[in-house]
Every structure is written in structure tokens, then in C-alpha cells.
Amino acid sequence: MTGNTKDQTLRWYGRRRGHKLRPGRRALMNTLLPRLRLELPPAGGTLDLAGAFESSVSDVWLEVGFGAGEHLAAQARARPDIGFIGCEPFVNGVAGLLSRIESEGLTNVRVFDDDARKLLPRLPEASISRIYALFTDPWPKKRHHRRRFISDETVGELARALADGGELRLASDHGGYVEWMLERVARHPDFSWPAPGKRDWTDPPADWVGTRYEHKAKKQGLKPVYLRFLRRPRNS
Ligand SMILES: C[S@@+](CC[C@H](N)C(=O)[O-])C[C@H]1O[C@@H](n2cnc3c(N)ncnc32)[C@H](O)[C@@H]1O
Secondary structure, three states, rough: OOOOOOOOOOOOOOOOOOOOOOOHHHHHHHHHHHHEEEEOOOOOOOOOOOOOOOOOOOOOEEOOOOOOHHHHHHHHOOOEEEEEEEEEEOOHHHHHHHHHHHHOOOEEEEEEEOOHHHHHHHHEEEEEEEEEOOOOOOOOOOOHHHHOOOOOOHHHHHHHHHEEEEEEEEEOOOHHHHHHHHHHOOOOOOOOOOOOOOHHHHHHOOOOEEEEEEEHHHOOOOOOOOEEEOOOOOOO
């Protein structure tokens, strides 16, 4: 976890750790993670993304809650011209991503191994061209709804960080959470939802890479919903 991101007002309710890490993955956490970790600047500052990647990148994309990292790694492999920031507090997931980065020789990924709500306000305005938050925990019980990643506050932060015309991609297999996300993003004035027909949310976008959780949901007979929003241009 990043050492300088302690924010006492944000509490993390998800899992931090699962089973004990294999020695190889533990070693990657000690050697590779410190090299790839995005450290937040002192309070009030914003990250310098221009110098964040090994070589120059045309755009920066962010994945919130990358789980085991298979989606992020596949995207990073497919788009070496893009710089990717992966955000995930679950240690075993981070170790999984590091293992893929190492075995596939990916050089365009940086990691924020903590809660995305700490990272979002530190991203420069209009600095990100695409944001994924796929199958973030639905917290189905009403008394847990405030733990959901999507809230009016995070939607505002996502809008601020996204560049004009940038995309926000959300997905879930939980009907209640889908409605919740739609309601919150749709009522934010900076987003539009170009989804004229049912297939726009029942089918994934053409360049979609499946996620582990999506695969599990489909095996259980659940039907994931895919939501793709566009950030409206600032001066329109
Ligand atoms: C159900 S898993 C889905 C993982 C992956 N996206 C997939 O589709 O297979 C949800 C993940 O979102 C992460 N997550 C939830 N809220 C988050 C937040 N505020 N910041 C970063 N990650 C978050 C959790 O730690 C968890 O790994």
C-alpha cells in the first residue's frame, strides 16, 4: 500500500488479502511493485502523468478494481501506445498483475495499490482518456450501499479526470447496482450515454476484453450489463 495516502475519512471495506502469496509473487511485491507504484504527491498536489511512464504515451487509461489484472494486462499488451494506471487494494490481485507484467514484458503499466477514491482527486484535470470500473463490488445490502465505488462524489471526480470525449466504462451483473450506477452517472451534467438500443448495454463494446468476474457471472447464468458513457467537451 502506498505510504503517503492515508486518508482517515475513507474507510476500505473490501478484502485486502486472500491466500498466502507464493514466493515468486511475494518477491515481485518487494522488487517490481516499488518500481511501478504511483506515489501520491504531498497533500494538495496532483500527479505528474507526463513523466509517469517509461516511454512517451499518447493517452493514459485507468482501470479501477482490476482484480487479478487479466483485463488490464490484455489491454496494455494490445495498446503499447497507451499508458495504463491500474488501481486495486487487494494484495493478491496486485501480485497477479505484477506476474503478468513481468512474464509479458509490459512497460506501459503503473500501479496504485490502494483505494481509487484516494487517487482520483490527485489526477490532473482532463488527464485520462478512458476509465474502466468493471464489476466493482455491488454491496447488495441497503445498509452497505454507501460502500459502492460509484457515488455522486466519485462520478464528479471521474468527470474531472476524464479528457473531453473520454470514455467511462462500467459493467455489473447486479441489477440493483446497474440501476444505481446509471442513475448517478446519468444525472451528472458532464456525461452523456450514447446507448440508443438495448444491445448497447446487453452486448460489450467491440474491443471488449473479458474479465474474470464477468466470466464467473456468465457461468452462473447471470447477464452482465455494459455501460459506456462519454465525457462531454468542457466548452460546449
Ligand atoms: C468483484 S471484483 C472484480 C474484479 C475485476 N474487475 C473483474 O471484473 O474480474 C471487484 C474489485 O474491485 C475492487 N474495488 C472495489 N472498490 C474499489 C475502489 N474504491 N478502488 C479500487 N478498487 C476497488 C475490489 O478490490 C475488487 O478487487
